[in-house]
Amino acid sequence: MKKWIHIHPDDSVLIALDTLEKGFVIHEWDLILQQDVPRGHKIALKSHAVNECVIRYGFPIGNASVSIGKGEWIHSHNLRTGLSGTLEYSYQPVVKNQSKTELNEFDYFLGYRRENGRVGTRNEIWIVNTVGCVNRSAELIAAECNRRFAGLVDGFHTFSHPYGCSQLGDDLHYTQKVLAGLIRNPNAGGVLVLGLGCENNRMNDLLNLVPDVNPARIRSFYSQSVGDEIEEGVEQIELLLETVKLDKRERVPASELILGMKCGGSDGLSGITANPLVGRISDYLTNIGGTSIITEVPEMFGAEQVIMNRAETKEVFTATVSLINGFKEYFLRHNQPVYENPSPGNKDGGITTLEEKSLGAIQKGGQAMVTQVKNYGEEVQKGGLALVQAPGNDGVSCTAEVVAGANMLLFTTGRGTPLGFPVPTIKISTNTEIFEKKPNWIDFNAGEIAKGTESFDEAESRLWKYILQLASGEIQTKNEKNGYREIAIWKEGVTL
Numbered sequence: 001m002k003k004w005i006h007i008h009p010d011d012s013v014l015i016a017l018d019t020l021e022k023g024f025v026i027h028e029w030d031l032i033l034q035q036d037v038p039r040g041h042k043i044a045l046k047s048h049a050v051n052e053c054v055i056r057y058g059f060p061i062g063n064a065s066v067s068i069g070k071g072e073w074i075h076s077h078n079l080r081t082g083l084s085g086t087l088e089y090s091y092q093p094v095v096k097n098q099s100k101t102e103l104n105e106f107d108y109f110l111g112y113r114r115e116n117g118r119v120g121t122r123n124e125i126w127i128v129n130t131v132g133c134v135n136r137s138a139e140l141i142a143a144e145c146n147r148r149f150a151g152l153v154d155g156f157h158t159f160s161h162p163y164g165c166s167q168l169g170d171d172l173h174y175t176q177k178v179l180a181g182l183i184r185n186p187n188a189g190g191v192l193v194l195g196l197g198c199e200n201n202r203m204n205d206l207l208n209l210v211p212d213v214n215p216a217r218i219r220s221f222y223s224q225s226v227g228d229e230i231e232e233g234v235e236q237i238e239l240l241l242e243t244v245k246l247d248k249r250e251r252v253p254a255s256e257l258i259l260g261m262k263c264g265g266s267d268g269l270s271g272i273t274a275n276p277l278v279g280r281i282s283d284y285l286t287n288i289g290g291t292s293i294i295t296e297v298p299e300m301f302g303a304e305q306v307i308m309n310r311a312e313t314k315e316v317f318t319a320t321v322s323l324i325n326g327f328k329e330y331f332l333r334h335n336q337p338v339y340e341n342p343s344p345g346n347k348d349g350g351i352t353t354l355e356e357k358s359l360g361a362i363q364k365g366g367q368a369m370v371t372q373v374k375n376y377g378e379e380v381q382k383g384g385l386a387l388v389q390a391p392g393n394d395g396v397s398c399t400a401e402v403v404a405g406a407n408m409l410l411f412t413t414g415r416g417t418p419l420g421f422p423v424p425t426i427k428i429s430t431n432t433e434i435f436e437k438k439p440n441w442i443d444f445n446a447g448e449i450a451k452g453t454e455s456f457d458e459a460e461s462r463l464w465k466y467i468l469q470l471a472s473g474e475i476q477t478k479n480e481k482n483g484y485r486e487i488a489i490w491k492e493g494v495t496l
Contacts, residue, residue, distance in 0.1 A: 001451050004043065005272060008058035013042040013074060015056075015268055015350070017450050035073040039431075040268020040350030040414070042074040054079055057271065059303070061356035074352070081353040083302050083339045085332075086325045091317045094309045101287040103253055109471040110249035111256060111407075112189060116212045119256035120186035121407045121424060121471040122154045123247045125237055127192045128182050130206060131164030131199035134223055138194050141233035148234065152245045153189060154473065156237065159422060159487040164201035171493035172200055177377025178489045180209035181403025183218065184379060187423050189247050190217045190240035192233060197224030216243045249473065255289035257471060258380065260401030260409040260423075261364035262296065264394040266342070267414025267430055268350025271360025274412035274430040274446040279366030280460045281410065281467070282385065286368040292385050293401045294365045296392040297327040301339060302355030303362045312369045312384070319373035323389055330492070345415050364412065376490060380404045394419055395488030402487075408471060416441055420479020421486060424470050427478060428463070443477050 004014045004026060014026065016037045024033045029045060037043055042056070048068040053060040065080045072078070112120040125145070127138040138158035145156040159182065163175045179201075183191045191213075195203050203220055210218075219236040223229040261278050263270055282292040300307060304324045311317035331338045339354045351357045371384025377400070380386040390400035398409055398421045408423055414430035416438045429435040432447030444463060448454035454462075469475050479485065 005450070006045070007056065007272065010055055010058045012045050012048065012055040014045055015272060016041055016043060017269070031071045033073075034069060034071045037073045038350065042268070042350065042352070044068045044070055044072045044074050046070055053082070056356055057359040059306075059355070059359055061302075061359065062353040075350070076347060076352055079352045081302075081339050081355060083354060085338060086328045089305060089308055089321050091311065091314055092305075092309050093311065093317075100289060101284070103255065103288050106465075106468070107254040107288060108251050109254060109257075109468045110473065111252045111471060112186065112247050113250060113252060114186050115214045118186035118405065119252050119407065120189065121257075122187040122473065123189040123244065124154045124187055125156045125190045125192070125240055125244060126182060126188040126422070127156070127158035127194055127233070128179050129158065129161065129164070130179065130193065130195035130201045130203060132160070132162040133165065133196045133199070134194050134229075135160040137223060137229050137233070140230050141192070141194070141237070144230065144234050145237050149238070149241060152241055157422065157485055159485060161487055161489055163489055163491070165196075165199040167200050167493070169493050171491050174377060174490050175201055176206050176209060178399060178403050178487065179206055181377060181379065181405075182422065182487070183210045184213060185402060185405065185407070185422065187407055189244040190219075190237070192236050192240065193218065193220035194229075194233060195220070195222045197222035253288070254285070254468060254471075257285060257467070258291040258293065258382070258405050258407050259285060259467075260293045260295075260398065260404070260406035262394065262398050262401065262409060263361055263364060263412040264419070265413045265415030265417055266346050266349060266351060266357060266360065269430040269447070269450055270349075270351075270412060270414050271363055272430075273449040274414075274428045275360055275363040277446045277449065277456060277459050277463060278364045278410050278412055278428065280456065281366075281463060282364065283366035283368050284460070284464065286366075286384050289383055291380060291382050291405075292365065292368065293380060293388055293404055293406055294362070294385065295388040295390040295397045295400055296361060297323060297389060298331075299354070299358050299361040299392045300324060301328070301358055302353070303358035306359075307362060307365070307370060307387070310368070310370050310385075312371045316370055316373060320370065320387060323373055323387060327389070349414050364410075374404060376400060377403055391490065393488065395486055396490050398425070399487045399489065408467065412446070413442075418479075418482065418484050419486060420477070420482070420484030424477045425479045426467070426470065440482065441478055
Protein backbone atom coordinates (compact mmCIF):
# COMPACT_ATOMS: atom_id res chain seq x y z
CA MET A 1 0.00 0.00 0.00
CA LYS A 2 1.24 3.47 -0.89
CA LYS A 3 1.82 5.63 2.19
CA TRP A 4 1.29 9.03 0.61
CA ILE A 5 -0.22 10.78 -2.40
CA HIS A 6 0.63 13.87 -4.47
CA ILE A 7 -2.74 15.02 -5.81
CA HIS A 8 -1.90 17.74 -8.36
CA PRO A 9 1.37 18.50 -10.16
CA ASP A 10 1.38 22.04 -8.71
CA ASP A 11 0.81 20.94 -5.11
CA SER A 12 3.41 21.93 -2.52
CA VAL A 13 2.24 19.19 -0.12
CA LEU A 14 1.89 15.44 0.03
CA ILE A 15 -1.00 13.77 1.89
CA ALA A 16 -0.28 10.91 4.28
CA LEU A 17 -2.45 7.87 3.46
CA ASP A 18 -1.41 6.24 6.72
CA THR A 19 0.06 7.53 9.98
CA LEU A 20 3.77 8.15 9.33
CA GLU A 21 6.47 8.44 11.98
CA LYS A 22 9.23 11.01 12.26
CA GLY A 23 12.21 9.96 10.15
CA PHE A 24 10.10 8.21 7.50
CA VAL A 25 11.81 8.64 4.12
CA ILE A 26 9.98 9.40 0.88
CA HIS A 27 12.70 8.68 -1.64
CA GLU A 28 10.80 9.94 -4.68
CA TRP A 29 10.93 13.46 -3.24
CA ASP A 30 14.20 13.18 -1.30
CA LEU A 31 12.22 13.96 1.83
CA ILE A 32 12.55 12.96 5.49
CA LEU A 33 9.63 13.55 7.87
CA GLN A 34 10.50 16.01 10.62
CA GLN A 35 7.52 15.05 12.84
CA ASP A 36 4.97 12.28 13.14
CA VAL A 37 2.17 12.91 10.60
CA PRO A 38 -1.34 11.46 11.17
CA ARG A 39 -3.27 9.88 8.32
CA GLY A 40 -4.96 12.43 6.08
CA HIS A 41 -2.62 15.25 7.10
CA LYS A 42 -0.22 17.29 4.99
CA ILE A 43 3.55 17.05 4.57
CA ALA A 44 5.54 20.00 3.21
CA LEU A 45 7.05 19.03 -0.14
CA LYS A 46 9.21 22.16 -0.10
CA SER A 47 10.15 24.95 2.25
CA HIS A 48 7.56 27.73 2.64
CA ALA A 49 8.41 31.26 3.77
CA VAL A 50 6.07 33.17 6.09
CA ASN A 51 2.90 34.20 4.18
CA GLU A 52 3.76 31.96 1.22
CA CYS A 53 0.79 30.09 -0.25
CA VAL A 54 0.47 26.38 0.43
CA ILE A 55 -0.98 24.56 -2.59
CA ARG A 56 -3.30 21.53 -2.60
CA TYR A 57 -5.62 20.37 -5.42
CA GLY A 58 -3.67 22.84 -7.56
CA PHE A 59 -5.04 25.85 -5.62
CA PRO A 60 -3.96 27.85 -2.55
CA ILE A 61 -5.39 26.49 0.70
CA GLY A 62 -3.91 29.20 2.93
CA ASN A 63 -0.68 30.95 3.88
CA ALA A 64 2.19 29.79 6.06
CA SER A 65 1.90 31.52 9.45
CA VAL A 66 5.55 30.69 10.24
CA SER A 67 8.44 29.38 8.18
CA ILE A 68 7.84 25.74 7.19
CA GLY A 69 10.68 23.41 6.32
CA LYS A 70 10.62 20.58 3.80
CA GLY A 71 9.29 17.39 5.40
CA GLU A 72 7.40 19.20 8.17
CA TRP A 73 3.84 18.47 9.19
CA ILE A 74 1.51 21.26 7.98
CA HIS A 75 -1.59 21.98 10.03
CA SER A 76 -3.22 24.62 12.26
CA HIS A 77 0.05 25.42 14.04
CA ASN A 78 1.70 26.74 10.87
CA LEU A 79 -1.06 27.37 8.28
CA ARG A 80 -3.83 30.02 8.30
CA THR A 81 -6.64 30.93 5.96
CA GLY A 82 -6.04 33.52 3.28
CA LEU A 83 -9.72 34.45 2.97
CA SER A 84 -11.67 37.48 4.15
CA GLY A 85 -14.97 39.22 3.43
CA THR A 86 -17.07 39.44 0.27
CA LEU A 87 -15.39 39.58 -3.13
CA GLU A 88 -16.01 40.71 -6.68
CA TYR A 89 -15.91 37.99 -9.32
CA SER A 90 -15.52 37.83 -13.08
CA TYR A 91 -17.10 35.27 -15.37
CA GLN A 92 -14.38 33.11 -16.91
CA PRO A 93 -16.41 30.25 -18.37
CA VAL A 94 -14.80 26.90 -18.93
CA VAL A 95 -15.72 25.59 -22.36
CA LYS A 96 -17.03 22.04 -22.02
CA ASN A 97 -18.41 19.50 -24.44
CA GLN A 98 -22.15 19.57 -23.85
CA SER A 99 -22.93 16.37 -25.77
CA LYS A 100 -24.99 13.93 -23.74
CA THR A 101 -24.11 10.30 -23.13
CA GLU A 102 -26.60 7.77 -24.45
CA LEU A 103 -28.18 5.54 -21.82
CA ASN A 104 -27.02 1.96 -21.97
CA GLU A 105 -29.22 -1.04 -21.26
CA PHE A 106 -28.31 -0.95 -17.55
CA ASP A 107 -29.13 2.73 -16.96
CA TYR A 108 -32.66 2.09 -15.77
CA PHE A 109 -34.38 1.46 -12.46
CA LEU A 110 -37.85 0.57 -11.22
CA GLY A 111 -39.44 3.72 -9.85
CA TYR A 112 -42.81 5.28 -9.08
CA ARG A 113 -43.84 7.88 -11.65
CA ARG A 114 -46.06 10.58 -10.14
CA GLU A 115 -48.77 12.59 -11.87
CA ASN A 116 -46.53 15.71 -11.98
CA GLY A 117 -43.80 13.81 -13.86
CA ARG A 118 -41.41 13.29 -10.93
CA VAL A 119 -40.22 9.79 -10.07
CA GLY A 120 -39.94 8.32 -6.58
CA THR A 121 -37.52 5.63 -5.46
CA ARG A 122 -39.89 4.70 -2.62
CA ASN A 123 -43.67 4.62 -2.23
CA GLU A 124 -44.18 5.74 1.35
CA ILE A 125 -46.84 7.67 3.24
CA TRP A 126 -45.45 10.61 5.17
CA ILE A 127 -47.04 12.48 8.05
CA VAL A 128 -46.02 16.15 7.83
CA ASN A 129 -46.64 18.27 10.94
CA THR A 130 -47.57 21.93 10.65
CA VAL A 131 -46.30 22.49 14.21
CA GLY A 132 -44.03 20.79 16.72
CA CYS A 133 -46.87 20.42 19.24
CA VAL A 134 -48.19 17.37 17.36
CA ASN A 135 -44.86 15.56 16.91
CA ARG A 136 -45.76 12.77 19.30
CA SER A 137 -49.23 12.37 17.83
CA ALA A 138 -47.68 11.96 14.38
CA GLU A 139 -45.25 9.35 15.71
CA LEU A 140 -48.11 7.35 17.25
CA ILE A 141 -50.11 7.50 14.00
CA ALA A 142 -47.10 6.30 12.00
CA ALA A 143 -46.42 3.46 14.42
CA GLU A 144 -50.05 2.30 14.35
CA CYS A 145 -50.16 2.41 10.54
CA ASN A 146 -46.91 0.45 10.28
CA ARG A 147 -48.60 -2.15 12.49
CA ARG A 148 -52.02 -2.25 10.78
CA PHE A 149 -51.05 -1.73 7.15
CA ALA A 150 -47.59 -3.30 6.89
CA GLY A 151 -46.70 -4.34 3.35
CA LEU A 152 -49.24 -2.19 1.52
CA VAL A 153 -46.65 0.54 0.90
CA ASP A 154 -42.93 0.96 1.63
CA GLY A 155 -43.62 2.41 5.07
CA PHE A 156 -45.25 5.17 7.12
CA HIS A 157 -42.94 7.89 8.42
CA THR A 158 -43.01 11.23 10.19
CA PHE A 159 -40.31 13.82 10.75
CA SER A 160 -40.35 15.72 14.04
CA HIS A 161 -39.47 19.41 14.23
CA PRO A 162 -40.01 22.13 16.88
CA TYR A 163 -41.38 24.88 14.61
CA GLY A 164 -44.62 26.21 13.10
CA CYS A 165 -45.79 28.28 16.07
CA SER A 166 -44.55 31.63 17.43
CA GLN A 167 -42.63 32.22 14.20
CA LEU A 168 -42.62 35.37 12.09
CA GLY A 169 -41.25 36.52 8.74
CA ASP A 170 -38.50 34.48 7.10
CA ASP A 171 -38.52 31.83 9.82
CA LEU A 172 -42.18 31.04 9.24
CA HIS A 173 -41.66 31.09 5.47
CA TYR A 174 -38.67 28.75 5.79
CA THR A 175 -40.75 26.31 7.83
CA GLN A 176 -43.55 26.42 5.28
CA LYS A 177 -41.16 25.96 2.34
CA VAL A 178 -39.52 22.94 3.94
CA LEU A 179 -42.82 21.27 4.82
CA ALA A 180 -44.20 22.00 1.34
CA GLY A 181 -41.08 20.48 -0.19
CA LEU A 182 -41.62 17.30 1.83
CA ILE A 183 -45.21 17.11 0.61
CA ARG A 184 -43.95 17.48 -3.00
CA ASN A 185 -41.14 14.93 -2.77
CA PRO A 186 -41.88 12.02 -5.14
CA ASN A 187 -40.90 9.39 -2.55
CA ALA A 188 -44.09 10.32 -0.70
CA GLY A 189 -46.91 8.52 -2.48
CA GLY A 190 -49.30 10.10 -0.01
CA VAL A 191 -49.12 12.69 2.76
CA LEU A 192 -51.16 13.33 5.88
CA VAL A 193 -50.73 16.95 6.96
CA LEU A 194 -51.32 17.06 10.70
CA GLY A 195 -51.94 20.35 12.50
CA LEU A 196 -52.91 21.47 15.98
CA GLY A 197 -55.26 24.36 15.11
CA CYS A 198 -53.91 27.51 16.74
CA GLU A 199 -50.43 27.75 15.16
CA ASN A 200 -49.01 30.52 12.97
CA ASN A 201 -48.39 27.99 10.21
CA ARG A 202 -51.94 27.83 8.86
CA MET A 203 -52.95 24.68 7.00
CA ASN A 204 -54.37 26.45 3.94
CA ASP A 205 -51.27 28.61 3.54
CA LEU A 206 -49.12 25.49 3.54
CA LEU A 207 -51.31 23.51 1.13
CA ASN A 208 -51.42 26.46 -1.29
CA LEU A 209 -47.65 25.95 -1.77
CA VAL A 210 -48.17 22.51 -3.35
CA PRO A 211 -50.68 23.07 -6.17
CA ASP A 212 -49.12 20.42 -8.42
CA VAL A 213 -49.62 17.49 -6.03
CA ASN A 214 -52.60 15.24 -6.80
CA PRO A 215 -55.29 16.09 -4.18
CA ALA A 216 -56.06 12.37 -3.84
CA ARG A 217 -52.58 11.99 -2.32
CA ILE A 218 -53.08 14.55 0.49
CA ARG A 219 -55.28 14.41 3.58
CA SER A 220 -55.24 16.99 6.40
CA PHE A 221 -56.91 17.92 9.67
CA TYR A 222 -56.40 19.92 12.87
CA SER A 223 -56.06 17.83 16.03
CA GLN A 224 -58.13 20.34 18.03
CA SER A 225 -61.09 19.71 15.68
CA VAL A 226 -61.44 15.96 16.27
CA GLY A 227 -62.00 13.70 19.27
CA ASP A 228 -59.21 11.12 19.01
CA GLU A 229 -56.51 12.52 16.73
CA ILE A 230 -54.62 9.20 16.61
CA GLU A 231 -57.60 7.21 15.36
CA GLU A 232 -58.59 10.06 13.02
CA GLY A 233 -55.07 10.06 11.59
CA VAL A 234 -55.15 6.31 11.01
CA GLU A 235 -58.55 6.62 9.27
CA GLN A 236 -57.27 9.42 7.02
CA ILE A 237 -54.24 7.35 6.05
CA GLU A 238 -56.51 4.40 5.30
CA LEU A 239 -58.28 6.68 2.82
CA LEU A 240 -54.90 7.66 1.31
CA LEU A 241 -54.07 3.97 0.92
CA GLU A 242 -56.94 3.58 -1.54
CA THR A 243 -54.78 5.50 -4.00
CA VAL A 244 -51.21 4.84 -2.85
CA LYS A 245 -51.41 1.04 -2.51
CA LEU A 246 -52.24 0.81 -6.23
CA ASP A 247 -48.94 2.43 -7.27
CA LYS A 248 -46.57 0.07 -9.06
CA ARG A 249 -42.90 0.34 -9.92
CA GLU A 250 -42.18 0.81 -13.61
CA ARG A 251 -38.98 0.81 -15.63
CA VAL A 252 -37.71 4.37 -15.94
CA PRO A 253 -34.40 5.81 -17.19
CA ALA A 254 -31.73 6.67 -14.64
CA SER A 255 -31.99 10.27 -15.87
CA GLU A 256 -35.05 10.49 -13.58
CA LEU A 257 -32.75 10.31 -10.56
CA ILE A 258 -32.22 13.52 -8.59
CA LEU A 259 -29.24 12.87 -6.32
CA GLY A 260 -28.32 15.16 -3.44
CA MET A 261 -24.56 15.20 -2.75
CA LYS A 262 -23.36 15.92 0.82
CA CYS A 263 -20.25 15.44 2.95
CA GLY A 264 -20.25 15.31 6.74
CA GLY A 265 -17.47 14.65 9.20
CA SER A 266 -14.87 15.13 6.47
CA ASP A 267 -11.25 14.10 6.88
CA GLY A 268 -8.04 14.52 4.90
CA LEU A 269 -9.05 11.66 2.60
CA SER A 270 -12.49 13.07 1.69
CA GLY A 271 -11.10 15.02 -1.25
CA ILE A 272 -9.03 12.04 -2.38
CA THR A 273 -11.51 9.15 -2.27
CA ALA A 274 -15.24 9.56 -1.55
CA ASN A 275 -15.86 13.12 -2.79
CA PRO A 276 -14.24 12.70 -6.22
CA LEU A 277 -15.98 9.32 -6.51
CA VAL A 278 -19.34 11.00 -5.91
CA GLY A 279 -18.25 13.68 -8.40
CA ARG A 280 -17.84 10.98 -11.03
CA ILE A 281 -21.39 9.80 -10.32
CA SER A 282 -22.60 13.40 -10.63
CA ASP A 283 -20.86 13.77 -13.98
CA TYR A 284 -22.27 10.51 -15.32
CA LEU A 285 -25.78 11.29 -14.09
CA THR A 286 -25.85 14.78 -15.56
CA ASN A 287 -24.34 13.51 -18.84
CA ILE A 288 -27.30 11.15 -19.29
CA GLY A 289 -29.76 13.93 -18.51
CA GLY A 290 -30.18 13.45 -14.76
CA THR A 291 -29.88 15.96 -11.94
CA SER A 292 -27.43 16.33 -9.07
CA ILE A 293 -27.55 18.84 -6.22
CA ILE A 294 -24.85 20.36 -4.07
CA THR A 295 -25.35 22.86 -1.26
CA GLU A 296 -23.33 23.69 1.93
CA VAL A 297 -22.68 27.20 0.61
CA PRO A 298 -20.11 28.18 3.31
CA GLU A 299 -18.11 25.15 2.17
CA MET A 300 -17.79 26.69 -1.26
CA PHE A 301 -15.91 29.71 0.16
CA GLY A 302 -12.40 29.65 -1.20
CA ALA A 303 -13.39 27.40 -4.11
CA GLU A 304 -16.28 29.44 -5.47
CA GLN A 305 -14.48 30.72 -8.58
CA VAL A 306 -14.01 27.11 -9.72
CA ILE A 307 -17.77 26.61 -9.53
CA MET A 308 -18.58 30.00 -11.06
CA ASN A 309 -16.45 29.24 -14.10
CA ARG A 310 -18.66 26.22 -14.75
CA ALA A 311 -21.87 28.29 -14.87
CA GLU A 312 -23.74 27.38 -18.04
CA THR A 313 -24.80 30.98 -18.70
CA LYS A 314 -24.01 34.48 -17.52
CA GLU A 315 -27.34 34.48 -15.66
CA VAL A 316 -26.37 31.34 -13.74
CA PHE A 317 -22.98 32.94 -12.96
CA THR A 318 -24.69 36.06 -11.58
CA ALA A 319 -27.01 33.92 -9.45
CA THR A 320 -24.01 31.99 -8.11
CA VAL A 321 -22.24 35.23 -7.14
CA SER A 322 -25.38 36.33 -5.30
CA LEU A 323 -25.55 32.95 -3.57
CA ILE A 324 -21.95 33.15 -2.34
CA ASN A 325 -21.80 36.82 -1.33
CA GLY A 326 -25.31 36.68 0.12
CA PHE A 327 -24.22 33.92 2.46
CA LYS A 328 -21.11 35.84 3.49
CA GLU A 329 -23.29 38.86 4.25
CA TYR A 330 -25.52 36.61 6.37
CA PHE A 331 -22.48 35.76 8.51
CA LEU A 332 -21.45 39.40 8.74
CA ARG A 333 -24.98 40.53 9.75
CA HIS A 334 -24.64 38.27 12.76
CA ASN A 335 -21.14 39.57 13.56
CA GLN A 336 -19.61 36.18 12.86
CA PRO A 337 -16.32 35.53 11.03
CA VAL A 338 -17.00 34.42 7.47
CA TYR A 339 -14.35 31.71 7.58
CA GLU A 340 -15.08 30.08 10.97
CA ASN A 341 -14.53 26.60 9.63
CA PRO A 342 -13.46 23.70 9.59
CA SER A 343 -14.96 21.92 12.61
CA PRO A 344 -12.83 20.25 15.31
CA GLY A 345 -13.57 16.85 13.77
CA ASN A 346 -12.46 18.08 10.35
CA LYS A 347 -9.22 19.35 11.85
CA ASP A 348 -8.57 16.06 13.62
CA GLY A 349 -8.95 14.39 10.23
CA GLY A 350 -6.36 16.64 8.59
CA ILE A 351 -8.31 19.60 7.16
CA THR A 352 -6.76 22.90 8.26
CA THR A 353 -8.46 25.80 6.46
CA LEU A 354 -11.78 26.52 4.84
CA GLU A 355 -10.12 26.79 1.43
CA GLU A 356 -8.82 23.25 1.84
CA LYS A 357 -12.20 21.97 3.04
CA SER A 358 -14.06 23.72 0.22
CA LEU A 359 -11.75 22.52 -2.55
CA GLY A 360 -12.30 18.98 -1.33
CA ALA A 361 -16.04 19.44 -0.80
CA ILE A 362 -16.88 20.82 -4.25
CA GLN A 363 -15.48 17.69 -5.85
CA LYS A 364 -18.84 16.08 -5.08
CA GLY A 365 -20.19 18.13 -7.99
CA GLY A 366 -17.62 16.67 -10.38
CA GLN A 367 -16.92 18.71 -13.49
CA ALA A 368 -20.51 19.21 -14.62
CA MET A 369 -21.77 22.57 -15.80
CA VAL A 370 -23.95 24.43 -13.26
CA THR A 371 -27.37 24.78 -14.85
CA GLN A 372 -29.40 26.30 -12.01
CA VAL A 373 -29.20 28.08 -8.66
CA LYS A 374 -32.11 27.74 -6.23
CA ASN A 375 -33.00 29.56 -3.03
CA TYR A 376 -33.67 27.69 0.20
CA GLY A 377 -36.88 25.68 -0.06
CA GLU A 378 -37.16 25.88 -3.85
CA GLU A 379 -37.53 22.86 -6.13
CA VAL A 380 -34.84 22.12 -8.72
CA GLN A 381 -35.65 21.61 -12.37
CA LYS A 382 -34.62 18.43 -14.12
CA GLY A 383 -31.21 18.26 -15.73
CA GLY A 384 -27.67 19.31 -14.77
CA LEU A 385 -25.88 20.33 -11.60
CA ALA A 386 -27.97 22.50 -9.26
CA LEU A 387 -26.69 24.73 -6.45
CA VAL A 388 -29.14 25.07 -3.55
CA GLN A 389 -28.93 27.71 -0.82
CA ALA A 390 -28.36 26.18 2.62
CA PRO A 391 -25.69 26.21 5.34
CA GLY A 392 -23.13 23.46 5.85
CA ASN A 393 -24.95 21.87 8.81
CA ASP A 394 -25.65 18.24 7.89
CA GLY A 395 -29.28 18.22 8.98
CA VAL A 396 -30.25 21.54 7.41
CA SER A 397 -28.41 21.00 4.12
CA CYS A 398 -29.60 17.41 3.57
CA THR A 399 -33.16 18.45 4.36
CA ALA A 400 -32.82 21.27 1.82
CA GLU A 401 -31.77 18.75 -0.85
CA VAL A 402 -34.77 16.53 -0.07
CA VAL A 403 -37.04 19.58 -0.23
CA ALA A 404 -35.46 20.52 -3.58
CA GLY A 405 -36.61 17.16 -4.94
CA ALA A 406 -33.80 14.68 -4.27
CA ASN A 407 -35.09 11.11 -4.33
CA MET A 408 -31.80 9.78 -2.89
CA LEU A 409 -28.78 11.27 -1.07
CA LEU A 410 -25.08 10.40 -1.37
CA PHE A 411 -23.43 11.30 1.94
CA THR A 412 -19.64 11.00 2.23
CA THR A 413 -17.98 10.80 5.64
CA GLY A 414 -14.55 10.24 7.09
CA ARG A 415 -15.62 10.33 10.73
CA GLY A 416 -18.94 8.51 10.53
CA THR A 417 -22.49 9.41 11.55
CA PRO A 418 -25.76 7.48 12.02
CA LEU A 419 -27.78 10.42 10.67
CA GLY A 420 -30.32 9.75 7.93
CA PHE A 421 -33.02 11.71 6.13
CA PRO A 422 -36.49 11.21 4.60
CA VAL A 423 -35.07 9.66 1.40
CA PRO A 424 -32.53 6.81 1.16
CA THR A 425 -29.21 8.19 2.38
CA ILE A 426 -26.16 6.30 1.11
CA LYS A 427 -23.26 6.72 3.57
CA ILE A 428 -19.95 6.50 1.73
CA SER A 429 -16.82 6.18 3.85
CA THR A 430 -13.62 7.94 2.83
CA ASN A 431 -11.51 5.32 4.60
CA THR A 432 -11.80 1.60 5.17
CA GLU A 433 -11.31 1.84 8.93
CA ILE A 434 -14.60 3.64 9.59
CA PHE A 435 -16.39 1.29 7.17
CA GLU A 436 -15.18 -1.71 9.16
CA LYS A 437 -15.75 -0.08 12.54
CA LYS A 438 -19.30 1.13 11.81
CA PRO A 439 -20.96 -1.40 9.48
CA ASN A 440 -24.35 -0.39 10.94
CA TRP A 441 -23.81 3.19 9.71
CA ILE A 442 -21.86 2.93 6.44
CA ASP A 443 -23.30 1.59 3.17
CA PHE A 444 -20.36 1.87 0.78
CA ASN A 445 -16.58 1.98 1.22
CA ALA A 446 -14.47 4.31 -0.94
CA GLY A 447 -11.41 3.79 1.26
CA GLU A 448 -9.96 1.05 -0.94
CA ILE A 449 -9.18 3.74 -3.52
CA ALA A 450 -6.59 5.23 -1.17
CA LYS A 451 -5.12 1.80 -0.55
CA GLY A 452 -4.79 1.17 -4.27
CA THR A 453 -6.85 -2.03 -4.06
CA GLU A 454 -9.68 -0.53 -6.13
CA SER A 455 -9.48 1.96 -8.99
CA PHE A 456 -11.81 4.93 -9.40
CA ASP A 457 -13.32 3.25 -12.47
CA GLU A 458 -14.04 0.09 -10.49
CA ALA A 459 -15.48 2.00 -7.52
CA GLU A 460 -17.64 4.17 -9.80
CA SER A 461 -19.09 1.13 -11.57
CA ARG A 462 -19.77 -0.59 -8.25
CA LEU A 463 -21.41 2.51 -6.71
CA TRP A 464 -23.57 3.20 -9.78
CA LYS A 465 -24.93 -0.36 -9.75
CA TYR A 466 -25.57 -0.02 -6.02
CA ILE A 467 -27.49 3.24 -6.56
CA LEU A 468 -29.72 1.63 -9.20
CA GLN A 469 -30.40 -1.35 -6.93
CA LEU A 470 -31.39 0.99 -4.12
CA ALA A 471 -33.51 3.13 -6.42
CA SER A 472 -35.39 0.00 -7.53
CA GLY A 473 -36.12 -0.99 -3.94
CA GLU A 474 -34.12 -4.21 -4.14
CA ILE A 475 -32.13 -3.23 -1.04
CA GLN A 476 -32.29 -0.60 1.70
CA THR A 477 -29.76 1.86 3.07
CA LYS A 478 -28.62 1.63 6.69
CA ASN A 479 -30.61 4.74 7.60
CA GLU A 480 -33.78 3.01 6.35
CA LYS A 481 -33.03 -0.25 8.16
CA ASN A 482 -32.23 1.55 11.41
CA GLY A 483 -35.08 4.07 11.27
CA TYR A 484 -32.87 7.18 11.16
CA ARG A 485 -35.03 9.73 9.34
CA GLU A 486 -34.53 13.33 10.42
CA ILE A 487 -35.22 16.82 9.18
CA ALA A 488 -33.78 20.15 10.29
CA ILE A 489 -35.14 23.58 9.38
CA TRP A 490 -33.01 26.69 8.97
CA LYS A 491 -33.88 29.41 11.47
CA GLU A 492 -32.47 32.91 11.80
CA GLY A 493 -35.29 35.20 12.87
CA VAL A 494 -37.57 36.15 15.78
CA THR A 495 -39.47 33.71 17.97
CA LEU A 496 -42.44 35.16 19.86
